Amino acid sequence: MLPPLTGRPIRVEVRRSLGPHLAATDIPRRRILLDAQVLARRGEFERILVHEIFHFAWVRLSNQTRWSWESVLQAELAGPKTKKPSGELGWSSEWRKHKLTPADVRHRTPAWRRYICESFCDTAAWLCAELRGHEEFTLPGPLRRARRRWFLSHLFQTPPVPV
Numbered sequence: 001m002l003p004p005l006t007g008r009p010i011r012v013e014v015r016r017s018l019g020p021h022l023a024a025t026d027i028p029r030r031r032i033l034l035d036a037q038v039l040a041r042r043g044e045f046e047r048i049l050v051h052e053i054f055h056f057a058w059v060r061l062s063n064q065t066r067w068s069w070e071s072v073l074q075a076e077l078a079g080p081k082t083k084k085p086s087g088e089l090g091w092s093s094e095w096r097k098h099k100l101t102p103a104d105v106r107h108r109t110p111a112w113r114r115y116i117c118e119s120f121c122d123t124a125a126w127l128c129a130e131l132r133g134h135e136e137f138t139l140p141g142p143l144r145r146a147r148r149r150w151f152l153s154h155l156f157q158t159p160p161v162p163v
Contacts, residue, residue, distance in 0.1 A: 002050065002128050004160035010056060012049065014039065023048050025055045043131045051090065051125035056163035057155075058117050065154055070116050072150050076143055077105060087138035089147075090122030094138065123147045 011031045018024060018035040022044075025032050032052045038044045058066070077100075088094035096115040104112040126137055127148060139147075155161050 001130060002053075003156045005053070005057075005163045006160035007056065007060070007163040010053065010163065023052050025052045027056060027059060030056075043129060043134070047090075047125045047129040047131060047134065050128045051092070051121045053163060054121040054124035055117070057124070057161050058120055060162040066116070068154060069120055069150065072146060073116060073119060074105065076146075087140055087143070088119065088122060088136070089126040089139050089144070090118070090136050093118040093122040094136070123151065127151055 008030055011029075012034065013031065014034045014036050016036050018033060022035045022038055023033060032049065034045070034048060034052075038048045088097055093115060096111065096118055100111060100115060103109070104115075122136075126134075126144075131137075137144075
């Protein structure tokens with residue numbers, strides 16, 4: 001379930017095809033485009049739409065809140081040194097995570113910052129779309145619980161969320 005949201009209306013359009021993408025967000029024009037393919041599978045429309053809505057939220061969060069989310073991800077990556085943490089809560093963050101280098105994290109490169117944003121949106125979609133499972137939900141349980149706690153304390157306690 002989505003927390004209360006506040007902001008100007010966002011236009012959502014379903015297109016016959018967006019090529020290789022399932023969705024696109026145009027924040028300045030306050031528009032979300034969805035590929036009609038998201039309507040073919042139960043729950044996919046909700047998951048993708050919530051992800052895209054949270055792109056609007058991300059750009060309106062305070063720096064302090066975004067840095068707090070960043071620290072959650074840094075803690076995940078700094079976990080047991082035996083292996084690189086695997087899994088995510090969506091494809092858009094997972095492929096970015098796999099490409100990250102330690103230097104990306106240390107220097108907060110654009111690749112790192114894009115991963116942080118996509119991870120935020122994928123986590124929101126996992127949490128709010130209320131799907132029991134999905135093949136893209138591969139993040140281990142303890143890390144999911146930590147992310148859920150962060151969302152509940154940083155976004156759901158002080159609604160509405162700006163979009």
